[in-house]
Amino acid sequence: MDRDVEELIQALIPKVTFPDKEKAEWLNEIIAQLWPSLNCYIIKYCRGKLQTKIKKKFESFRFEELDFGNQPPKIDGIKVYNKSISKDAIIIDFEVFYDGDCDINFSMSGTQIGRIKDFQMGVEIRVILKPILYKLPIVGGMQMFFLNIPDIHFELEGITSIPGFSYFARQKIEELINKKLVFPNKITKRFSKSVDAVELKSIEAEGILRVHVFEARDLEKKDVTGKSDPYAVLNVGAQEQKTKVINRELNPQWDHYCEFIILDPEVQQLHFKLFDQDELSEDDFLGRLVSRNF
Ligand SMILES: [Ca+2]
Structure with missing residues (x-):
């Protein structure tokens, strides 16, 4: 073969044919379109359950403004494990990064005391689809959890006047995420009544x-x-x-x-x-x- 042609062919072959983690721009596009609805759900959660929790410690606390911005979380990579590892389940890992342009204001006794801006979070989410059934809906249930404690960074402005609040706020946000979402805690969803809900919640440790x-x-x-x-x-x-x-x-x-x-x-x-x-x-x-x- 002509040497120039051979070099040209070599240059055209992608250097990495099977990357370990796949980029999923199509999924990011779906998330971007769902973001306004998700945003709405998170705001309702903060005004409801989260505010109630904080009020137990600081009675006059109230979220004034809640805006999670226009930037949705972004999936940086997806990996689906092969059958030899996952046995009777499909295991998918998502690398997610959220660099939000949020703006959250809160008050105590009617006076604005603080603001959270520029919330960033990097996390690895594992989704396990199991058990695999031989009848509809084929996938019997789902587990979802963070594999590790997420990296969270956010700026807290203007609350130095209340002793302990800054520490308390950070601690509560981390505690809330850990208790709900970080392994061995998990969210489970049953798709078929034939699946044992207790078994779906159980941990299969290695x-x-x-x-x-x-x-x-x-x-x-x-x-x-x-x-x-x-x-x-x-x-x-x-x-x-x-x-x-x-x-x-x-x-x-x-x-x-x-x-x-x-x-x-x-x-x-x-x-x-x-x-x-x-x-x-x-x-x-x-x-x-x-x-x-x-
Ligand atoms: Ca000491």
């Missing part, structure tokens, strides 16, 4: 991760005494374990063992955070580590 939190060295001094009171918080999804606090120590030895249920060691993460405990203020952050592929 294994147990055992962690030995031994020690830390040369930690930052966070207290006026020139020491810190360190403890560690470990998370695999919404599963959380804590070590004890070791007072006034920069080289703590916890020698703490804990275990986590693992569904998929390829995609789940172990989050490890260190804090200095304080009696009269929020605990200080000392450091963090994320471990994958254990």
